[in-house]
Each structure stands twice: as C-alpha cells, then as structure tokens.
Amino acid sequence: MKYAIGRRSLLAGMSALFVGACSKVADSSVGRSLFDASQRWHQSVHRSLADRMALAKEYSKAEISPFFRGNGSLTVDTPEYEASVVNQFKDWTLEVRGLVDTPLTLTMENIRSLTQRTQITRHDCVEGWSAIGEWTGPQLSTLLEAAGVQNDAKFAVFRCADTLAGRQYYESVDLVDAMHPQTIIAHELNGEPLEVQNGAPLRMRIERQLGYKHAKYLTAIELVADLADLGEGEGGYWEDRAGYQWYAGI
C-alpha cells in the first residue's frame, strides 16, 4: 500500500506542478502576448481563408429554435428605461458619432424607415449553447455611409444602456465586421419587436462572432481610432472585466 500512496501523490504532485506552471505562464507577460498573438492568428486565418464579406450561414424558418433565451443583462435597471418600455420606445434614440463627418440621431421610426435586412442566423454563446432566430433591422453600413466614416476611424464602438455588476456594457468591432452585410441593428426577433430580455429596442448582430459581441440596449455607435481610451482599454465589457478575447470568432 505504501507504494500505491506514493504513486498517487507522485501523480497528484506532477499534476499540481504542471497546472501551477501553466498558471505561471498565463500570468506572465510572455503568456499574455502569446495568447494575444494566437487570437490575431485565428482572426487573420479566418479572414484569409474566407472572403472578408463571406456570410454566416442563414437558415430556413423551420429551423428557428422555439424561443430565444436571454443572457447577460436581461433588462436595464433604470426608471428612464422602464418609462421607455411603457411608451414602446417612442423616445429612444440611436446616435452615430465620433469620427464621422455628419453625426446622426435616429428615432425608432427613422430606423424602421431605412432599408431593412432580415436574416435567420445562429447565435453562439461563448459558454457553448446556440439558438436560431430571425432578425430584422438596417445594416450598420447604411448608417455609417450616411454619417460618412472618417479616414482615421478604425473601430465601431457600441454604447449600451445596460450595466452588469455595476459597469456599463459596451463592445467594439473593426470596420471589416462593421461593414459586413449581416451586421445589422436588429429591432425585431422572429417578426416581433425585440423583447426586453433580448435587448429591446435595439441590439447589434455580429454574425461571425460569439454572443458577447452582440451588444444589447443600443444607444450609440461611436467611431474611434483606438480602443485604449475606452473602459479599461480592452475593447469591450467582458474583455475588460474577465479577459475574454476581443476577437470572438472562435
């Protein structure tokens, strides 16, 4: 028995050493820069193997999942938002601002009067689950073309009304994803106005990336040259708070 216990503690010791070494690497600057480099390689491989404008798969109506679960923020905890829900978002506005020639302020009516895109797509959460829904709204590119994106703009930042654990939600993508045909500002899910748990009245659809990029309760789209000045500089709520990868295509 002495031998068995010795072997077991040897194995446990080896495992602890190994896992300990992993966490040392993960906390080091070398580890961090390897992780960041790996994320960039994934992104550039995705973009060089597929056309930059290649579409995510679209489904038929029969494939829509029975309901679309809400995740993350399920509402916005302010009296202003509650008032907006009551008046069916008649007072809601979406700003397009930052590095644009003509800043815009759009009402829900303005947004509904733009050319619409309807797409049945799959939503993949970073945790692993998927749901299929039909989304309708104008393409982000329509708004960006109307506002006129300036040359030094590199990223589109999505400003949101919701807070999670006391922090304001926000997200960002580069201009390739911002101008992608399936990147829409959705105000309808499965033919109905968005429900509160799904981000009413407006949410982003970034179809080739994971769910945390699809900012809900959208109040503004801001064009910026650099993400360093926003939040803690990582480019999004989960990136700042938990260290999630900024490129969420994998």
Next chain:
Amino acid sequence: MGSKTKRHGLITRVWHWLNLVCVVILFMSGLTISNAHRYLYWGEWGFSPDQAWLSVPRFPGWLTIPTNYNLAEARDWHLLMAWPFAVGLLVMWIAMLITGHFWRDIRTRLREWKPTAIWQDITEHLKLNFDHEVGKYNFLQKLAYGVVLGIFLPGMVLSGLAISPGFEPAAPWIVELLGGRQSARSIHFIFSWGLFGFFVIHVALVILAGPIGQIRDMITGGNAAEEKQV
C-alpha cells in the same frame, strides 16, 4: 536520418512529446470550457437542459486548467495550444506519408482482419506477452494508432474548427458534414474522451512493457534491432 537503425524516427519522437503537452493542456482547459455549459445537443442549436442528450458532470478544479473557473483563461490556453496541436498533426501526417511509416507500419491489411487472429492478439495482450514477429506493430497496435492518428486527432481539429463561428464561412461543409454546430460540439467532447481512453491504455501498456526502456526509446530513438513494443 538513421531511421533504419532507430526504433522511432526523429519526427515521431518530437511530435509525440509535443503532442502530449498539447493534448494534456487542451483536455484540461477543455474541461473548464465544458463546465461553462454542461449540456450537449445534436443538430444546429440547443440551449436548455431539456433539449440535451447528455448532461455532463461538473469537473473539479484539480482536473481543469486553470484550477478556478475562469472561462477566458481556459479559452486562451485552448485556442493557443490548438495551433501546435493542429500544425504538429499535419506535419506528422505529411512525414508519415513521405517516409512510408504509415503505409509500412501502421496500416492494417485485409488479411489481418480475421476474428481468430484478432482474438489471439487480444489473449496475448491479456497474458502480457508483447513479443510479436514480423512488422513493427501487432494488429491491435496498428488499429489503435491508426484510429487515433486517422480519426480521433484529426476529428478533434475538424470538430473544433466547426464550432468556430468565424471559421464557418470559410468551410461551411465541415459543419454540414458533422450535422450542425451542436453536433460538432458533441463530437468534439466524445472524441476528447476517446483520446483520454487511448491515453490510459497506452500508459498502462507502457508501464507493463517496461516504462524506463519505452520512455528512453521515445526520447533517444532506441535501437530497432532490439524491438519490444507495446
């Protein structure tokens, strides 16, 4: 090259140990990712326990990387180690095809697929008799190495790629082939346990066949003349 006198070629040895590190980190960080959503589905979608075909147990911290539940760091490790894992496998396959290692040593022949011969192989293994005549590996070894190299390892790469929404537009056929994204995720999980099963048997047989010599040969290459293998 010296491949005629060495028991294991240089590429085989480098790949074997690199792949071990990759698979261990991928497996342990994968368990953290599994903990993030412990339900597996078939088809394209699935998000609640009542749609799941399997509810996976929560894996304890001593089995996961990192030891606390940190999905971001687990994904950092998983997506980093996927590179040497996939590229290493590709290089190993190219090398096996060029040197003839696969065709000569690992491929099974039709005549080997005889129930009596297979049964004899199994009983010899159970008697812990690992000496065999012609050829580098016996039938069960060829089958195990062939399934791992030809199905489980490339299957992990393919099903892993299929789960990536950014990669999908580049090769939508992979997701179709595997029956949808959630099926691909289920296959990724099943294959990872298939590899774990191989790992356990492989290590057990190495220990039974004399671990010091086996490990030494997988490092130095060993001597082909005194073959005795698991």
